Amino acid sequence: MEAIKIENLTKKYKDVVAVDGLCLTVFGGELFALLGVNGAGKTTTIKMLSCLTAPTSGDAFLMGYSVSKQAASVKSLIAVSPQETAVAPALTVQENLRLMCGVHGIGGDKQNAKIKELTNSLGLEGVINRKAGKLSGGYKRRLSIAMALISEPKILFLDEPTLGLDVLARSELWDIVRSLKGKITIILTTHYMEEAEALADRIGIMGEGKLLVVGAAQEIKDAAHAESLEQAFVTIVKGGVK
Amino acid sequence: MKMLTFANRNAKEILRDPLNLCFGIGFPVVLILLLSAIQASIPVSLFEIERLAPGIAVFGGSFMTLFSATIISKDRQSSLLQRLYTTPLRPIDFILGYTLPMLPIAIAQSVICYAVAIILGLKLSVNLLYAIAFTVPIAVFFVALGLLFGSVLNDKQVGGICGALLTNLSAWLSGTWFDLQLVGGAFKDIAYALPFVHAVEMERAVVVGNFLAAIPHLWWVLGYATIALVAAVLLFLRQMKRQ
Numbered sequence: 001m002e003a004i005k006i007e008n009l010t011k012k013y014k015d016v017v018a019v020d021g022l023c024l025t026v027f028g029g030e031l032f033a034l035l036g037v038n039g040a041g042k043t044t045t046i047k048m049l050s051c052l053t054a055p056t057s058g059d060a061f062l063m064g065y066s067v068s069k070q071a072a073s074v075k076s077l078i079a080v081s082p083q084e085t086a087v088a089p090a091l092t093v094q095e096n097l098r099l100m101c102g103v104h105g106i107g108g109d110k111q112n113a114k115i116k117e118l119t120n121s122l123g124l125e126g127v128i129n130r131k132a133g134k135l136s137g138g139y140k141r142r143l144s145i146a147m148a149l150i151s152e153p154k155i156l157f158l159d160e161p162t163l164g165l166d167v168l169a170r171s172e173l174w175d176i177v178r179s180l181k182g183k184i185t186i187i188l189t190t191h192y193m194e195e196a197e198a199l200a201d202r203i204g205i206m207g208e209g210k211l212l213v214v215g216a217a218q219e220i221k222d223a224a225h226a227e228s229l230e231q232a233f234v235t236i237v238k239g240g241v242k
Numbered sequence: 243m244k245m246l247t248f249a250n251r252n253a254k255e256i257l258r259d260p261l262n263l264c265f266g267i268g269f270p271v272v273l274i275l276l277l278s279a280i281q282a283s284i285p286v287s288l289f290e291i292e293r294l295a296p297g298i299a300v301f302g303g304s305f306m307t308l309f310s311a312t313i314i315s316k317d318r319q320s321s322l323l324q325r326l327y328t329t330p331l332r333p334i335d336f337i338l339g340y341t342l343p344m345l346p347i348a349i350a351q352s353v354i355c356y357a358v359a360i361i362l363g364l365k366l367s368v369n370l371l372y373a374i375a376f377t378v379p380i381a382v383f384f385v386a387l388g389l390l391f392g393s394v395l396n397d398k399q400v401g402g403i404c405g406a407l408l409t410n411l412s413a414w415l416s417g418t419w420f421d422l423q424l425v426g427g428a429f430k431d432i433a434y435a436l437p438f439v440h441a442v443e444m445e446r447a448v449v450v451g452n453f454l455a456a457i458p459h460l461w462w463v464l465g466y467a468t469i470a471l472v473a474a475v476l477l478f479l480r481q482m483k484r485q
Contacts (some may be wrong), residue, residue: 053484072330080328082321088251089320092257095251102247103329147325184317 001028003155003185004049008058011044011209018044020209021058026202031177031186033200034231035193040206042189043083046081049187050080060121062155079153083160085140086147089133093124093143096132100150118146122176133162138169145176162195174198193229203229207237244331248339256309256347266309266351270302271358278362295359297418299352299377300438304412306348306384307391307402312394314340314402316439318481333482340392341385346414348381349374364449373448376456379463380441386470393477416442437466 011019019041026032034042048051049060050105051071059066065073087096094115101111119125122142125137131134132143141161158177162170180186185231190196196203197217204214213220213236217229224232256262274294281289317323328338352374360366391404413419416438422430433439444459 052324075328075330078328080325082324084319084321086321086325088255088322089316090255091251097253099247099251100329102250103244103326103331105244105330107243151329212244 002026002061003028003030004060004062004187004221005106006049006058006060009045009048009055009060010057011041011048011205012056013051017209019048019055022209024211024214026185026187028185029182030201031199032182033196033203034187034189034206035191035196035203036189036206037191037237038110039208041209042206043159044209045206046080046159046187046189050157051075065147067132068239077154078157079148079151079155080157081141081144081148081161083163085132085137085144087132087143087202092129092131093119093135093139094128096143096147097150100147104151106150114150118149121179122146123172136169137165138172141165141169141173142176145173149180153184155185155187158186160189160191162190162192170195188224193233197229205233205236212236245335245339248326248331248335249343252313252340253343253347255313256343262305262309262366266305266347267354268301269305270298270351273301274298274355274358274362291362291364292361292449293446294418295356295364296373296449296465297416297442298359299355299373299445300380300416300441301409301413301418302351302355303348303377303380303384303441304404304409305351306344306381307388307408308400309347310340310344310385310388311390311392311400311404312388313397314389314478315395315397318392319396327406327482333479336482337389337478340389341382344385344388345378348377348384352377355457367451369449369451372453373445376444376460379460380445383437383441383463383467383470386467386474389474390470390477393474393481411436415439418442424464437467438462 003023006022006024009019009022022045034045036042044053044067048055049062049067051074053066054160055068059068063077065077067074091099097115097118098111101107101114106114119128121139122145124142124146127139132140135143145161145199162173176224177186188199202214202216203220205212213223215223221227221229221232226232226235277289277294278291356364356370356374376477388404391400395403415433415436417433422433422439440459440462442454444463447453447456
């Protein structure tokens with residue numbers, strides 16, 4: 001089943017083409033990683049797919065709904081965990097989760113059950129009454145993902161979820177992301193090759209707004225005649241593979 | 243329901259910051275106490291409580307701009323707003339959610355200000371209730387300015403523009419600290435073209451029960467509040483679209 005179908009998606013800012021004619025299909029339950037250097041167009045792509053910014057041309061369909069014409073329907077299906085942690089710092093972990101329940105119209109017993117379920121599954125029980133602004137980077141990221149999962153999204157966008165985390169916190173977050181695989185469709189952007197290789201079913205490499213290559217990690221390495229994904233990435237971005 | 247959840251969060255975020263409480267509530271109270279102490283020690287009428295309290299009540303309102311601009315600016319920078327833009331919240335929910343919690347805070351601030359003034363000798367009368375009610379359009383003006391600045395500035399710029407520049411402007415051009423007639427000239431003309439002195443003179447008139455004298459000043463305040471609110475909504479929607 002196609003969860004996301006992107007057709008010639010383009011975003012221009014004055015003279016700069018941030019995303020250039022992107023075409024891609026992501027299947028239901030798949031974890032798709034978008035790799036690319038800074039300015040490659042990853043975040044702009046996610047912003048267009050999550051209806052935060054309008055495409056200049058082209059369109060994308062999430063579970064059949066157009067991001068250009070059916071933004072409200074798309075928003076009811078998705079959740080975003082942005083590059084920054086995007087939490088309310090003076091609110092406790094529990095209050096942050098209640099905020100997200102409230103804005104999604106989840107109240108009463110369902111709200112309590114949802115918060116209990118997410119704090120358990122993301123290991124937030126021990127910090128539930130701590131203010132979000134006082135949490136470590138790893139816990140802030142967990143909270144950020146928990147806030148995104150409140151609405152039971154069909155599609156989850158994780159924009160560089162492990163940026164700035166130490167090795168242990170990153171490994172723990174990988175386990176959380178792995179636990180979501182197959183249950184929802186995940187689009188993950190990252191700078192870390194090992195992260196994409198460890199988590200993603202398929203990887204897309206972007207450069208200068210274009211999708212340069214798509215495939216499983218091994219397929220990309222084979223295409224670039226490289227031993228590691230990092231080598232393959234460098235070769236592809238420098239134009240060594242067409 | 244969704245808007246109220248967001249508004250509730252914003253109120254908590256502001257009230258849990260001890261600096262906000264210090265500046266929003268504490269600073270105006272300290273000013274009233276200090277200037278009243280000065281008045282008690284000098285032979286001329288410079289800071290009589292009937293004229294001082296309305297001025298401080300208006301000056302305190304300028305902190306509402308700082309509070310609302312800071313929270314919006316930080317929400318933009320932390321991407322919390324970006325996250326919330328992908329939820330079912332509508333643009334009107336964001337605007338009301340940021341504006342409404344500020345109004346009870348502003349009213350509470352003016353209640354405290356007049357309560358301290360009563361302790362210092364301001365005559366207790368029903369007019370004070372009207373004076374507190376008349377702070378609502380002033381609060382709307384200051385909160386709208388906060389929405390406007392928070393939509394375009396980062397939190398450091400907000401600190402400079404709203405925390406330093408606006409509070410000083412609203413103080414110097416309000417006629418609270420000195421009589422603008424004595425300065426005269428362009429300074430007085432500029433002051434009377436802005437809403438701060440009108441807000442103070444409106445409050446002063448209401449405190450003594452001279453409602454007819456308050457009406458012309460009320461129009462100035464309402465006019466500026468409307469312009470600020472419209473500009474704020476347009477700029478907020480613009481930054482929302484620019485996401």
